[in-house]
Amino acid sequence: MKLARLALAAALLSPLPAAAQVFNPTTYRLDNGLQVVVVENHRAPIVSHMVWYRVGAADEVPGKSGIAHLLEHLMFKGTPSVPPGEFSKIVARMGGRDNAFTSSDYTAYYQNVAADRLEAVMKMEADRMRNLTLDDSNVTTERAVVEEERRSRTDNNPQALLAEQVEAALYLNHPYRRPIIGWASEIASLSRQDALDFYKRWYAPNNAILVVAGDVQPEKVRQLAETYYGPLKPENVPERQRIEEPPPVAARIVTLSDARVQQPSWGRSYLAPSYASAADKAQPYALEVLSEILGGNTTARLYKSLVVEQGVATSASAWYDPSSLDHTTFGVAATPRPGIAMDKLQAAMDKEIARVLEKGIDAAEVERAKERLRANVVYARDSLHTAAQVLGQALTTGQTVEDVEAWPARIAAVDAAQVNAAARAVLDAKASVTGVLLPVPGVETAAARPAPMQPAAKEVR
Secondary structure, eight states: OOOOOOOOOSOOOOOOOOTTSSSSOEEOOTEEEEEEEEEEETSSSSSEEEESSSOGGGGSSOOOOOOOEEHHTTTOOOOOOOOOOOOHHHHHHOOOOEEEEEEOOEEEEEEEEEGGGHHHHHHHHHHHHHOOOOHHHHHHHHHHHHHHHHIIITTTTTTHHHHHHHHHOOOOSGGSSSSSSHHHHHTTTTTHHHHHHHHHOOOOOOGGEEEEEEEEEEEEHHHHHHTTTTSSOOOOOOOOOOOOOOOOOOOOEEEEETTTSOEEEEEEEEEEEETTTTTSTHHHHHHHHHHHHHSSTTSSHIIIIIIIISSSSSEEEEOOOOOSSSSSSEEEEEETTTTOOOHHHHHHHHHHHOOOOOOOOOOHHHHHEEEEHHHHHHHHHHHHHHHHHHHHHHTTTTHHHHHHHHHHHHHHTTOOHHHHHHHHHHHOOOEEEEEEEOOOOOOOOOOOOOOOOOOOOOOOO
């Protein structure tokens, strides 16, 4: 989920407006290496201010899983100028909202506020980029919060437990196999020093991206960024070291039977290239089209066949997220109808995948899927937070602003031959893990968890 280090700029770069394909952002870099991206959206007098760090759970030292996410929590514990717990209270008093999230590849912090409050939140965010203060008591308290979060979101959720085990089986060697929230035993051992070491190693302006989207002027944002982020000193941030995943040689099956399961489910994840890791740079766009054809809506192949025509499933879907620094997953999932055996559902899914590989997908299907995907750009432009989210995620996972702006053209260029070639390359059983969630026979359950298996994307504070 690769990435070139931000080099210190010799001088302030002039703004470089990208082609007006999606967000038409303005981007430049401060002398200390901070990349700034500004998206104007004057529909309402509000602004989304986001800081993204090029570090996530996959960058943790072995044995310290969960430290990236714990530090995300601890970033709200204060600085010499903002007392512990006051950051979010100040934002709330402004009438805004704030939060943060951690993924395998990045950590991000945001505030959505009235446009005239941008300077106030920028001042506070710049302050905690370098001036975080921690003591043992607030680390102990917040670690307990994270432990409870793991219990409630993962340990008490059979679907999440299965997804965690599938990820661990799919990635044999790569750090993506570690859960973002961390393994329970390792969370319990995380210390104040671990958090400070991680903070000092990765949190610096030359390892960060500031994205400001909303009712703003680029020059005004530049002035504020120079005032509050500009004085921060760059650090010698290390290169991100990622262990290479060996070529897959065997299909794997993970079965979880749990007394809490009322509705069984079935899913399969295939190891797939991302935008950044693909040798053929057109392949991820072809896989996006393939995902839309297989599971984009209720007229897609899987839903139409398994739910409507055969009646063996109550839901069927496909997913693919190419925004990872290293490889990612292409997945399919389904939930059986009551009374349908899991092996019958799997046979139906296997038949649909075989049909794609043997008979292929025709040009008309590809064109319809491309039209649906390109239509999503219209909605993305309407949302100021979507712009900040898309650009931040792209820039922390090896893409450029130009890549984001070129997305509609690259999707438009995909043809049926590319989609079929991508399907043959990725839908390989040897590169897959099948996850099966089952109830315990004869045990009554208290609550249903019917959602098909999906990979964990990020942990939100």
